[in-house]
Every structure is written in structure tokens, then in C-alpha cells.
Amino acid sequence: MTLDKDVFETISCGIRKNSLKLVQRVLRKFGPLSPTKLRNSGAQTTDYLLLVNSIIMGRKKITKELLKYNFSVNGPICDSLVDTPLHYAVRFNDYGLVTDLLEKGARINCKNKYGDSSLVLAMKLKFYPIVKLLLLKYFDQYDMLSFTDSNHLVAYYIACLTNDEVAVGHFEARGIAVKFPKSERNWMQRKLKLHYAVRHSHIALLDLLIRFGYSPNQKNYNGSTALHWCFSNFMENRCQKYTCQQMIDVILMSDSIALQNSTDRKGISHFHIACTRDNPKVVRKFIENGVDINLAIPDWSDILPCYTPLHLAADFHCPEVIEELLKHGADANIRDDEGYTPIHVSFNIYASEDVHHYSSGVMINMMFQNSKQENCETPDQLSHFHIACSINNSETVEKFIELGVDINKPISWTSPLLPGYTPLHCAVEFNSVDVIEILLKHKADINVIDRWNKTPLHLAWVKKEKFWYRDMSDKIIDLLLEAHNDTSVNSTCPDGLSHFHIACTRNNLNVVKSFIKRGVKINQRTSSTSKDLKKCTPLHCAVKYNRLDIVKVLLENGADVDLNGKETGYTPLYAACDISYNKTYEIVVEEINSFESNEEPSWQFPNNVLVGQSKFIDAWSENRKNHIEIVKLLLQYNSNVNVQVSGVPLLLHIFKSNKHEKVSKVIQHYTKQYICNHIIELIDQENIFRRKEIMKIFLEYDVDLKAVNPDGYTILHVLAASFLKSESDYEMVESLLRKGVDVNIKTKSNGFYNGVPRNSCYAKTSALHLAVINGHHHYKMIKLLLKHGANVNSRESFLNFTPLHIACQKYNDDPIEYSKIINILMENDAEIEAGDRFGLTPLFAACQANGKSVMEILKHGACINASGAIYETVLHFLVEVQGSNTATGCEIFSVLQTHIKKLKLAELFVREDLQSYCTQLQDKEFSANNNEKLPMLLNQCKKELKILKNYKLNSYCTLYNFIHMGSNELVNYVKNRNVVRLVRCSRFEIDFPHYGYLIKLQFNRGKKRRALIEPAKVALISLTGKTLPDQCSEYILRFFRNEDLKDLIAVTNS
Structure with missing residues (x-):
């Protein structure tokens, strides 16, 4: 059977009309084409043209059908006037058709009338997925490659240009070479240079050319090699810096790179560029070839003028290269055009506090150790001595001091880096404890101020307040305070913080006494602009940091216990009652250091009793004892116990909640999260115990128990909103109630107080309301309040809820505890039919919880017939609040339905509309809720009613x-x-x-x-x-x- 004219015309007609069925009907008769059929019928051209037409006209389904019947995908070898099917598939960017054609044997290197193969066409059109596919299939068609065949060379170049490493590897494995015949003038071959690869960031091509011996020293018309060009792009940020660094590393790996130290028109040599990459082997090659190790970039260059190789290595952070250069005699004292030595350059990185902080210090130490000791200064007077003090290089510091450097010379106040810093400032800034000891031994002035009018001691204090406890700030402060024995100056910074204030925060009694002996102002206050110690006297400072001995000395020498009392209210006693991290941080730090981060803490505070490591117990006990003694001591000196800050009485301030951001930041930085949480929990328990102790002390004095804060909270409200656990807690509450605290006074604001989330559902609440809201912790508290006359039917002002409403509404929080609370409220005559703002009884509130809550309130006699201003019956409210599609809604409906049926059986009154609506809900909204147990339960009720009727009372x-x-x-x-x-x-x-x-x-x-x-x-x-x-x-x-x-x-x- 042959493909005759009629068959050809019929298939052509099917293609034109896009009739797949017509084409299929013809092809089924003709059958798949075989090579024999094609030879005998002369159909090789006709079926090829049909396939081309189908692709051109976009008949994808017909094209697949033709390919299924083996229509030819390659035209006559002599025919290059028409694009092949593969060309058209590429031109249409049809990835799937390209795949099908390749599977049927379409030749990749067939060319069109423009001499382009399908691979070249795809590259020109930038259809890179198709390029990758063609390269992948290339080696299935051409296993043996010849570097004299231009088709293979072009394919190889395309693989290089697209960074297709797999394809390049296949070409290399088949022996493709980089030396091309001079007669070849392909458009890609003419552009193939190192410069071209750098310009277009073709790293794979660049690597191939280098490995095949392409010279890295060839310059372009501008006198720049590819390495110069790449470095220039890197410095001017013309492309991605990481890509530039990769290309620089590739070029530097060339074996011939160090044979000629090429220099461009800007005076930058290959050796300079090599020093910016931390590869000492490459640098060593240049040195072995006799390069000048201190060769500087010319001062007229617009890139890094006067930079030596050591400057470059320091600026680009190359420690191994620095070590190599110093080993071969590089000079670390040569200055650039701005007067900076390599040491200055490296210190700029060190002082920036970035990721290179530590390794920059190592590089500076290397340069100090391998260079002549010269105290070079920048125009801003930043000297090598300042830098040595900053990096804690005590050996170098000693040498400079022996050379007679000015130990107190500051950096210029106009310097962008450390303005006005003396060497002592620098040592403090970077926690150089060893250097600080040396400088103080040589009588460094501790009272010199920097640009911001801070002495080294002030600077140490600022660093301490960052709470990074391993920065040795406390030790530095102690060292600087010891130096005050030789000076009578009490330096003060602009915010009023003096050295004496700082001394009172530490535990050095001799230093404090020496200040007092020299006539320091004992009641000097800081200003309101001070960040951490606003309007604080030295007594405030000692109290805040729990320094009992210093508090005693200050009080004995006339410190005012009520300073700030009339102005702000923040007296030392107020500070003593501030349960803050300042009072205990030293113990926490010590304990964190006592165990590894992968171990569980070995200490805890059960029942407010410390157990665990004996050293830790003693420290905590001593700290707590000092804290309590300070409070007692201030009261003995007649400190006002009723003082207020911003309207908050001292009595309420005791129970202010702690914020743990600072301590958490420290602990999390050095321990695991679960240890951090454990430590904070234990600190909280310790703070609760301290609050109770202080509260007991206050009750012995004439403290105003009726004092309220701006929100109207008394101490009773605060305790009702707190989590009380032990018997001693409730004893404290009972003692307050016995002393006449008004048990029924209401707050002015909504919700809770002091750290406990406010809730807009409740407003102007009594202590009983708050205790019920927090009921899963406060059953005993509720009993105490009721015992002392709390109004069980008191109403809050937002919804007019009684405590019983709240207990029913919050039943889900703790069913067992709230069941007990409902019982005790009912025992104390809570109104079970009390209506809220909308006339809704507690039964309605219970419908917001669950079926057990509803059952509980019904057992206490809640009236099923109750209605509100908005809702006709409790069932209407249920449908509105819970819906009929929820499990809770169905549960509550079953409870209410059962209760209605039981009442009807007992001939007790149930509203007709309630009964009819219940039936309606059962038939419609709750039709899916099939209460199978109801009939059996009603039968039991009937039997029980029969017993009741026969049981005679008289x-x-x-x-x-x-x-x-x-x-x-x-x-x-x-x-x-x-x-x-x-x-x-x-x-x-x-x-x-x-x-x-x-x-x-x-x-x-x-x-x-x-x-x-x-x-x-x-x-x-x-x-x-x-x-x-x-x-x-x-x-x-x-x-x-x-x-x-x-x-x-x-x-x-x-």
C-alpha cells in the first residue's frame, strides 16, 4: 500500500480543517509508515511536508498522530530552504513537541536557509530550557565528536555560554579542544575571550578557558586584563559581588598568573588583586617571582590610592594572606593617602561589631607582633596605642608605655570612630580588662571625658546596662572605682549620673566611704533624662541594686529617705519594693555559669523553700535577707509608706508584674530555651515570696489599705486578680480583711490589673468578680470574701453580670473548680434569676459554656421559663450563640430538652411557647441530634414520680x-x-x-x-x-x- 495522491490530499484537507477524525480514518487504512514503504512509494518527501504543514498551522493533536504513524521528521539532506519540524518547534517554544521530535530521531544539526541549526536558533531566541534539552540529547545523536566539525564546536560554545556543566563535561570526555582552526569565523567563536566570559559572568566558560591554557595576562584595548576588569566590576558593584569573587578566584588559579604581574592604567596589579582573596598559595607564587611586597597603588589612582598589599589584605579581611605577607617582610606602618596604616584599616572592621570582630583582632595582633612598634596616628589622632588598648594586647601596650606614649591622649572629637576616647575609654569600650589594669597602674586619668561628656566609668556603666553579662562590665566598674582612692573628683555626666551614684550600685563599702569622707553630695540627684536612673539619689542606687551595707552607711550620713516623695513619689522605699532583675542578676549570672547548657538546672523553689546547690541557696537566701532588711531599715527611718508614683500607691506597686525581656535576653543567649523558661519560672516564684514578706512588713505600719490606683484598684482587687496558691497567701488576705479593707468597693476601669489581660466583657468589678473571673485559682479567695461580707449579687457595670453569671459563663475553664464556685455562691444566696443588662439570667450565661454548665445551674433551680429583653426563651438564645451545627449546641439542646420533658411529666409549669419551640427545633435545626437515651430516661422519670406519689410525709x-x-x-x-x-x-x-x-x-x-x-x-x-x-x-x-x-x-x- 502506498501514500498516493488521494491520501496526501485527504490528510492535507484534514490538517487544513483541523479534523483529527478524518486524519485518523485515513491513517488507519494506510497503517504506520516503515522505511520500506517510504522507499517504495516515494513518500519520504510527501509525509515530511505534511508534518511541517501540521506544525506550522498549530495542529498539535494531528501532529502527534502523524508522529505516531512514523511520519518523517528529517527532510532531504540537500534541502536547506525550509525549516525542519525541529526548527519550527523551537521557534514556537514548544518544549513538548521538541521532545517528541527528538524521540523520533529529528537531527539537531540540520540547518535552515540561514545556516542555523535548531540549537543555534534556540540560543538566539534565548529559549534556555530548550537549549538545555537539545544539549542533553546531543550526545545520543553524536557519540564521536571532532574539533574540526564546526557544528560540534558551536554546540560546545553554547554549553559554555549557558554554564551547562554536564554538557561541557560530556564534550571534554569526548576530546573536544579549545584550539580552533583559523578559518572558523562563527559569530560565537569571534566573541570567545576571557573578557567576554567576565563581562557576561560565564564562570564555567571562564574556568574552561583557563584550564585549556588561555592567557590571563592578555589585555584589551584599555590595557586591562580580564582579572583587572573583574576586580573593577567588583569595586564599582556593576554586578553581583559574589559572582565577581568567584571569577577572580578562577582566574587566580591559572598556572601562568604569577609569571607576569600585569598592571592596568589605574596602577592596580595582579598581585594587589590576589591579596584581596584569602589564598596564601597564590600570593606565595607572586612573592617567589620577585614581586615588591610593599608595592603601593599609585596616589593618583581612583581605586584605593596608596594601598599596599597589606592594606588590601586587611581591608578585605584575609588573615592567612596577612600572615604570609608579614612572614616575607610586609610593613604594617606604611600609610595610605588618608594616613591609615593596615592596622588602622583592620581596626575599622574590628570596631564595627560585625561578624569579623574576633578574627580582625587576631589580624591586628599579628601585625603588632611582626612589625616595628611605631605609634602611627591618623589625622583624627587614632593611634596604634589606642588600638592596642582596644584589643587587650597587654604586651604591646607595655612596649608603647616604655616608649613614652601619652597615656591619656584622646582621639579627636571630630573622629567618626570613638570620638574623644582616651586609651582607657578604648579599653573599657572593648572590655580589655588586662589593659585597664595596666593603664590604671600607670595612673591613667579616670576623669577625662569623651565627646559625649562620659568618663570611662560612665562608659562602663552604659555597657553594663546592656545586660550582656560576659562583657566583664561589673569587673571593669570595680577596677575603675578602686582607682578613686587617689582622686577627690566626683565626675558627673550631662544626665546627672556621677561616679558616686555608680559606686553605690556596687558592693565596695570602702569606695563609698572614701567619697563621703571627701564631702560628696550625699543627696545629689540624677536628671529626668537619665535612661536607667531617673531622678535617683545614691540611696536610690544602693536600694535598686540591693546593697544593704551601703544603704546603712548612706542613712547614717544623712541620706534623705523621702526625697522625690512630693515631686514624683519615687522614694528609695518605692525603689526597694520594685521587685526587679537588678536585685538578683548577679546570682542568676553565677548560676548560669555553674552548669552546661545541655544539663537540667539542679535547683528549684518548691513551696517557697530553696533547695539544690548549697552555694546557690546561700546566695539567694542572703540576697533575699538583704532585700527585706533594706525595706525594714527605710521604714525605721520613717520613710513614707503611703507614697504614690503616677497615682499608684506603694502598696499596689509591690505586686507589679515583672517583665523579663532583659534577663531572658541574657539567659537565651547562653542556654537552651527550656533552661531559660525554667530559670524565669523560678525567679517568678522567688519574687512572689518576697512580695509576701514585704506585704507582711507593711501591715505592721500605718499603711493605707484603702488606697486606690487611677483605675480604682485596691490591694484587695490586685490580690483577687493574682494567682495565690499557698495557705500563707490566704492568711495575708484574711489579715487585710480583718483590718477593714472594703470588700465591696469596685474598680473604675475594665478587666484585670497589672499584667493580667484586660477583658472588655467586664467593667467596674468588685474583688469577688475578679476572684470568680480567675476562679480556677481562687476558690479559697472567694470563700474568704464571702465570709467577710462580699455582696454575692454585686453587679459589674458593662453587662450587669453578677458573680454567678461569670461563673456559669467561664465554666469551661475548669469545670470541677467552677462547679464548686457555683455551689458556694448559691449557698450564700446568689440570685439564680438575676437578670443582666438584657434581662438574661445565669442560665443564659451557662449556655455560652457547655451542657455540664447548663445542667449544673438547672440543678440549683434555674427557671427554664426565663426570658430576656431580646430573646424570648433560652432556646432562642442557644440557637443564636451556639448554633445548631456545633457539638456544644447539640449537647446543650439535649440537656434543655430533657429538662423540659421531666418538668412536664412532673406537672410543673413550662411555657407553651417554649414547648412548641423545642419541638420545632427538634424537627428542624436539631433534627440530626437524635437523643436515643431520652425515651428510656423518661420511662425512669415516670417510675420515680410514681414512687414520689406513694411516699407519704404525713x-x-x-x-x-x-x-x-x-x-x-x-x-x-x-x-x-x-x-x-x-x-x-x-x-x-x-x-x-x-x-x-x-x-x-x-x-x-x-x-x-x-x-x-x-x-x-x-x-x-x-x-x-x-x-x-x-x-x-x-x-x-x-x-x-x-x-x-x-x-x-x-x-x-x-
């Missing part, structure tokens, strides 16, 4: 009648033996699981009513002045509610 009353009685009738049955015996029976809840709670509720209602009736009778007689018969009095009192009876009794008693 000859004419049953237990069933008892649950329907009013409060006046219940009074007569409270002492009924059958009722009392039944309620107190151990099997009561087992025998009456469904209606037992109603019996108990009725019994308790009767007891409460009876307890009020007798006192009310006496009150009625007192009020009317007449003695009435009991029956008459009881009849009158029948019309009084329990609240009315309480009011009657209260009026009479008053």
Missing part, C-alpha cells in the same frame, strides 16, 4: 405534693422527720436520680424561709409596737419575699 401529704409547694408551705415541713431523714439518707441521690435535686431545693428553700420568719416576727413587733398572735404575724409575713424579710430585720437591727 397522712395528707406526699413527696410529690412537696415538690409543688410554695415557700410558705415549705416552712411547716422543714422539721418533718420523714423529710429530714430522707434528705440526709446516703442513698438519697441513688433512689431519686431525676427529681432528687427538686426535693433538696424545696427543703433548702423552706430552711432559709424558716430562718427568716422568727427574726422577722420580732422585727414586726418592734416596728409596730404591738404584740401580734403568731398566726396573725405569719399571715402578714406570707406576703413578704425573702429579700423583704431581710430588709425588715436589717431596719429593726439598725
Whole structure:
């Protein structure tokens, strides 16, 4: 069967009409084309043209079908007038079609009328994924390569230009060479130079050319080699610096790079550039070839003028190159055009506090050790001596001092780096403890100020406040203070912080006494601009840092204990009650150093008692003892215990929450996170214990327990919002209540106080409200407040919630604890039908929690028939708040539905609209909620009701009648033996699981009513002045509610 004219025309028609079915029908008859068929039918040209037309016209599905039937993908060898199918696929950027054509054998090196192969075309069009694919398939078609074949050379260049390392490797493995015939003038070959590779950042090509012997010393028309060009790009940031560094390293690896030290028109040589890369082997090659090791870049150059190789190595941070240069006699005292030596250049990096800080110090030390000691200075008077003091090079410092350098000479105040710093300032700035000791031994002046009017001691103090405890700031401060024995000057910085203030923060009593002996102003204050010690006297400083002995000396010498009292209120006593990290940081630091970061801490504070390492226990105990003694000492000197700062009384300030950013920053830097959290938790426990101790001391003095802060919080509110745990905590609260703290006073603001999140749902709360809000910690607190007369029905002002509303709403937080809280509130006559701002009872609040909360409040007698201003029934509220698609909503609905059914069975009142809405919800919104247990439960209820009807309390009353009685009738049955015996029976809840709670509720209602009736009778007689018969009095009192009876009794008693 042959591909005749009719078949050709039919397929052409199918391609033109884009009819895949027509093409498939013809091809199925003809069958797949084989080489034999093509030879016999002469169809090699016709099927090739059909494939080309299909691709040109964009018939992708038809093209795939033609390829499936083996249509020719390569035209006649002599035909280069038409693009091949592969050319068209490349031109259309069709990656999938290119893949299919290559699988069918399309030749990559077939050329079009412009002489371009499909690979060259893809490169020209910058279709790099297709270029990569063609290079990958190239070696499947051409296994044997010849460097005389221009097609292979072009493919090789393209592989180099695209940095295709895999393809380049294949070319190398097949023996491709870099030396090309002179007759070749391909457009890519003419551009192939090191300069071209640098210009276009072709690292792979650059590496190949270097390895194949291309000379790195060849210069362009501007006199620059490729290495010069690359370095110039790097300095001028023309391209990515990392790429430039890679290319520089590649060129420097050339074997011939050091044979000729080429210099460009800017005076920069290859040796200079080699010194900017930390490769001592390359530098050694240049030195072995006789290069001048101190050759400087000319002063007229616009790039790094007068830089020697050592300058360059220092500036580009090359420690190994510096070592190599110094070994061969490089001079570290040569200056550049700005007067900087290599040591100055390296110090600029050292002082910048970047990642090279440590290694820059090593480089400076190398240059000091291998060069002549000359105290070279910059125009800003930064000398080598200043630098030696900064890097703690005590040996070099000693040599300079022997040479007679000025030990107190400062850097110029106009210097951008360390302006006005003396050598002592420099040593303090960089924590050079050994050098500080040397300078102080040689009588360095500790009172010289820098540009910011700070002495070295002030500078050490500023560094200390950064809390990086390993910077040795405390030790430096102590060294500088010891030097004060020889001077009477008490230097003060612009913010008023003096040396005497700083001395009082340390534990050196002799230094403080020496200041006092010289007549220092003992009550001198810092200014309000001081960062950490605003308007502080030396006594404030000693107190803040827990220095008991110094506090004693200051008080003995007339320190004012109430300074700032009238102005800001921040007295030393206020500072003493500030439970801050300053008082304990030294112990924390010591303890962090005592164990490795991968070990668990061996200490803890259970029940406020320190256990663990004996050294640590002693330190903490001593620190705490000093803290408490300072508070007592200030009170003994009649410090005002009722002082306030910004309206916050000292009594409330004791319980100010701590912020641990500073201590956390320190601990996290040197330990693991879990250790950090553990330490902070233990510090918190220790601080709580200290607060209690201070509180006990205050209660012995005339402290105003009614003092409030601007938000209206008293000490009772603060404690109610805190987490109290131990018995001693509650003893402290009870002592406050016994001293007459108003238990019912309300706050002025919303939510919690002092670190505990505020909640806009509650406003103007009493202590009882706060204790209930924090109820999962405060059941005992609630009992204490109620015992001392807290109003159980007090309302907050936002939603008019009572404590019972809050307890029901927050039931989910801790069901067990809140169940106990609801019980105790009900025992203290909480109004179970109290409405909030919208008339919603606690039952509605319980619907915001869960089914157990609703069940709990119903057992206490919550009325299912209650309604609010917005919601007709509790079921309407449930649908609004919880929805019908939530598990919680379904759970609560089941509880309410069951309760309604139980009440109806007992013939207790349930609103008709509530019943009908419950049925409606069951049929619609809660139709998926199938309460399978309900029928069985109702059967149990019926049986229990039958028992109630048969249980006689007397000859004419049953237990069933008892649950329907009013409060006046219940009074007569409270002492009924059958009722009392039944309620107190151990099997009561087992025998009456469904209606037992109603019996108990009725019994308790009767007891409460009876307890009020007798006192009310006496009150009625007192009020009317007449003695009435009991029956008459009881009849009158029948019309009084329990609240009315309480009011009657209260009026009479008053």
C-alpha cells in the first residue's frame, strides 16, 4: 500500500480543517509508515511536508498522530530552504513537541536557509530550557565528536555560554579542544575571550578557558586584563559581588598568573588583586617571582590610592594572606593617602561589631607582633596605642608605655570612630580588662571625658546596662572605682549620673566611704533624662541594686529617705519594693555559669523553700535577707509608706508584674530555651515570696489599705486578680480583711490589673468578680470574701453580670473548680434569676459554656421559663450563640430538652411557647441530634414520680405534693422527720436520680424561709409596737419575699 495522491490530499484537507477524525480514518487504512514503504512509494518527501504543514498551522493533536504513524521528521539532506519540524518547534517554544521530535530521531544539526541549526536558533531566541534539552540529547545523536566539525564546536560554545556543566563535561570526555582552526569565523567563536566570559559572568566558560591554557595576562584595548576588569566590576558593584569573587578566584588559579604581574592604567596589579582573596598559595607564587611586597597603588589612582598589599589584605579581611605577607617582610606602618596604616584599616572592621570582630583582632595582633612598634596616628589622632588598648594586647601596650606614649591622649572629637576616647575609654569600650589594669597602674586619668561628656566609668556603666553579662562590665566598674582612692573628683555626666551614684550600685563599702569622707553630695540627684536612673539619689542606687551595707552607711550620713516623695513619689522605699532583675542578676549570672547548657538546672523553689546547690541557696537566701532588711531599715527611718508614683500607691506597686525581656535576653543567649523558661519560672516564684514578706512588713505600719490606683484598684482587687496558691497567701488576705479593707468597693476601669489581660466583657468589678473571673485559682479567695461580707449579687457595670453569671459563663475553664464556685455562691444566696443588662439570667450565661454548665445551674433551680429583653426563651438564645451545627449546641439542646420533658411529666409549669419551640427545633435545626437515651430516661422519670406519689410525709401529704409547694408551705415541713431523714439518707441521690435535686431545693428553700420568719416576727413587733398572735404575724409575713424579710430585720437591727 502506498501514500498516493488521494491520501496526501485527504490528510492535507484534514490538517487544513483541523479534523483529527478524518486524519485518523485515513491513517488507519494506510497503517504506520516503515522505511520500506517510504522507499517504495516515494513518500519520504510527501509525509515530511505534511508534518511541517501540521506544525506550522498549530495542529498539535494531528501532529502527534502523524508522529505516531512514523511520519518523517528529517527532510532531504540537500534541502536547506525550509525549516525542519525541529526548527519550527523551537521557534514556537514548544518544549513538548521538541521532545517528541527528538524521540523520533529529528537531527539537531540540520540547518535552515540561514545556516542555523535548531540549537543555534534556540540560543538566539534565548529559549534556555530548550537549549538545555537539545544539549542533553546531543550526545545520543553524536557519540564521536571532532574539533574540526564546526557544528560540534558551536554546540560546545553554547554549553559554555549557558554554564551547562554536564554538557561541557560530556564534550571534554569526548576530546573536544579549545584550539580552533583559523578559518572558523562563527559569530560565537569571534566573541570567545576571557573578557567576554567576565563581562557576561560565564564562570564555567571562564574556568574552561583557563584550564585549556588561555592567557590571563592578555589585555584589551584599555590595557586591562580580564582579572583587572573583574576586580573593577567588583569595586564599582556593576554586578553581583559574589559572582565577581568567584571569577577572580578562577582566574587566580591559572598556572601562568604569577609569571607576569600585569598592571592596568589605574596602577592596580595582579598581585594587589590576589591579596584581596584569602589564598596564601597564590600570593606565595607572586612573592617567589620577585614581586615588591610593599608595592603601593599609585596616589593618583581612583581605586584605593596608596594601598599596599597589606592594606588590601586587611581591608578585605584575609588573615592567612596577612600572615604570609608579614612572614616575607610586609610593613604594617606604611600609610595610605588618608594616613591609615593596615592596622588602622583592620581596626575599622574590628570596631564595627560585625561578624569579623574576633578574627580582625587576631589580624591586628599579628601585625603588632611582626612589625616595628611605631605609634602611627591618623589625622583624627587614632593611634596604634589606642588600638592596642582596644584589643587587650597587654604586651604591646607595655612596649608603647616604655616608649613614652601619652597615656591619656584622646582621639579627636571630630573622629567618626570613638570620638574623644582616651586609651582607657578604648579599653573599657572593648572590655580589655588586662589593659585597664595596666593603664590604671600607670595612673591613667579616670576623669577625662569623651565627646559625649562620659568618663570611662560612665562608659562602663552604659555597657553594663546592656545586660550582656560576659562583657566583664561589673569587673571593669570595680577596677575603675578602686582607682578613686587617689582622686577627690566626683565626675558627673550631662544626665546627672556621677561616679558616686555608680559606686553605690556596687558592693565596695570602702569606695563609698572614701567619697563621703571627701564631702560628696550625699543627696545629689540624677536628671529626668537619665535612661536607667531617673531622678535617683545614691540611696536610690544602693536600694535598686540591693546593697544593704551601703544603704546603712548612706542613712547614717544623712541620706534623705523621702526625697522625690512630693515631686514624683519615687522614694528609695518605692525603689526597694520594685521587685526587679537588678536585685538578683548577679546570682542568676553565677548560676548560669555553674552548669552546661545541655544539663537540667539542679535547683528549684518548691513551696517557697530553696533547695539544690548549697552555694546557690546561700546566695539567694542572703540576697533575699538583704532585700527585706533594706525595706525594714527605710521604714525605721520613717520613710513614707503611703507614697504614690503616677497615682499608684506603694502598696499596689509591690505586686507589679515583672517583665523579663532583659534577663531572658541574657539567659537565651547562653542556654537552651527550656533552661531559660525554667530559670524565669523560678525567679517568678522567688519574687512572689518576697512580695509576701514585704506585704507582711507593711501591715505592721500605718499603711493605707484603702488606697486606690487611677483605675480604682485596691490591694484587695490586685490580690483577687493574682494567682495565690499557698495557705500563707490566704492568711495575708484574711489579715487585710480583718483590718477593714472594703470588700465591696469596685474598680473604675475594665478587666484585670497589672499584667493580667484586660477583658472588655467586664467593667467596674468588685474583688469577688475578679476572684470568680480567675476562679480556677481562687476558690479559697472567694470563700474568704464571702465570709467577710462580699455582696454575692454585686453587679459589674458593662453587662450587669453578677458573680454567678461569670461563673456559669467561664465554666469551661475548669469545670470541677467552677462547679464548686457555683455551689458556694448559691449557698450564700446568689440570685439564680438575676437578670443582666438584657434581662438574661445565669442560665443564659451557662449556655455560652457547655451542657455540664447548663445542667449544673438547672440543678440549683434555674427557671427554664426565663426570658430576656431580646430573646424570648433560652432556646432562642442557644440557637443564636451556639448554633445548631456545633457539638456544644447539640449537647446543650439535649440537656434543655430533657429538662423540659421531666418538668412536664412532673406537672410543673413550662411555657407553651417554649414547648412548641423545642419541638420545632427538634424537627428542624436539631433534627440530626437524635437523643436515643431520652425515651428510656423518661420511662425512669415516670417510675420515680410514681414512687414520689406513694411516699407519704404525713397522712395528707406526699413527696410529690412537696415538690409543688410554695415557700410558705415549705416552712411547716422543714422539721418533718420523714423529710429530714430522707434528705440526709446516703442513698438519697441513688433512689431519686431525676427529681432528687427538686426535693433538696424545696427543703433548702423552706430552711432559709424558716430562718427568716422568727427574726422577722420580732422585727414586726418592734416596728409596730404591738404584740401580734403568731398566726396573725405569719399571715402578714406570707406576703413578704425573702429579700423583704431581710430588709425588715436589717431596719429593726439598725
